[in-house]
Amino acid sequence: MNPVKRGVILLAGGVGSRFGAEKPKQFVELLGRPILDYSLDVFSKESDVVCVVSHPDWIDELYTLPHWREDILIAHGGKTRQESVYSGLQTLAQVSPEVVAIHDGARPLVSPNLIRTGWEKLKEGKAAIPVLPVHQTVAYVHHARISHYIDRTNLVIIQTPQFFHFETIYKAHQKARENGITDTTDDSQLLQKEGISVDIFNGELWNIKITTPEDILLAQTYLQQGEII
Numbered sequence: 001m002n003p004v005k006r007g008v009i010l011l012a013g014g015v016g017s018r019f020g021a022e023k024p025k026q027f028v029e030l031l032g033r034p035i036l037d038y039s040l041d042v043f044s045k046e047s048d049v050v051c052v053v054s055h056p057d058w059i060d061e062l063y064t065l066p067h068w069r070e071d072i073l074i075a076h077g078g079k080t081r082q083e084s085v086y087s088g089l090q091t092l093a094q095v096s097p098e099v100v101a102i103h104d105g106a107r108p109l110v111s112p113n114l115i116r117t118g119w120e121k122l123k124e125g126k127a128a129i130p131v132l133p134v135h136q137t138v139a140y141v142h143h144a145r146i147s148h149y150i151d152r153t154n155l156v157i158i159q160t161p162q163f164f165h166f167e168t169i170y171k172a173h174q175k176a177r178e179n180g181i182t183d184t185t186d187d188s189q190l191l192q193k194e195g196i197s198v199d200i201f202n203g204e205l206w207n208i209k210i211t212t213p214e215d216i217l218l219a220q221t222y223l224q225q226g227e228i229i
């Protein structure tokens with residue numbers, strides 16, 4: 001039997017408005033390396049084909065990444081994250097992967113272990129995503145006042161990379177577009193809407209998304225603390 005072909009979509013099509021740097025945050029340096037370069041390095045070793053989705057104005061910057069390789073595919077980003085993922089799926093479809101991992105290029109601390117767990121999970125189901133439990137007290141606010149408190153027992157925080165059978169997530173994206181849905185914040189939602197079960201596995205605390213400048217300090221601390229990746 002042929003080995004399963006594992007594709008990866010690395011999302012770098014955003015502009016980083018909340019981060020507010022001169023360049024999109026994925027190209028900002030974290031301990032001397034662009035943020036995007038960390039996940040590019042790890043995924044290049046843990047998959048068969050990588051597609052980076054880039055904002056069209058920033059493609060030249062990709063070639064300067066220390067771990068850039070000539071065989072990496074490039075897709076143009078869209079207006080929303082969902083549109084960027086779809087563009088990546090269309091590009092990857094040309095090489096027919098059986099499974100795909102979809103990852104925020106703004107999450108530099110993804111570990112080989114997390115990725116291997118995700119691929120393993122796809123032997124059991126069509127979709128698997130890493131999640132963290134909610135440890136805080138959570139409330140719903142209405143008109144600037146607490147409306148009610150939410151039972152956190154069954155709440156989780158969703159991370160990437162998210163793992164899918166390729167045809168399953170590709171079809172779900174096509175269907176969402178047909179239905180005029182173009183701005184979901186993650187990909188697992190599109191399957192859940194279709195009634196396809198999404199498995200979960202333990203995420204990693206340090207697998208943070210760089211959203212604001214303070215997140216850089218946190219990522220630096222995690223990196224300096226030891227052997228995460």
Ligand SMILES: Nc1ccn([C@@H]2O[C@H](COP(=O)(O)OP(=O)(O)OP(=O)(O)O)[C@@H](O)[C@H]2O)c(=O)n1
Nearest residue numbers: 011012013014015016017018079080084105106
């Ligand atoms: N049109 C978009 C929007 C987002 N992303 C990617 O999706 C990931 C998560 O998005 P987010 O953190 O929201 O990034 P930005 O959209 O860049 O940030 P902001 O919302 O602050 O502008 C990032 O790796 C980002 O590059 C993308 O590929 N295409």
Ligand SMILES: C[C@](O)(CO)[C@H](O)COP(=O)(O)O
Nearest residue numbers: 104158159160185186187209
């Ligand atoms: C998929 C995701 O990482 C879920 O946590 C997503 O990118 C989150 O984006 P957000 O809009 O900044 O929550």
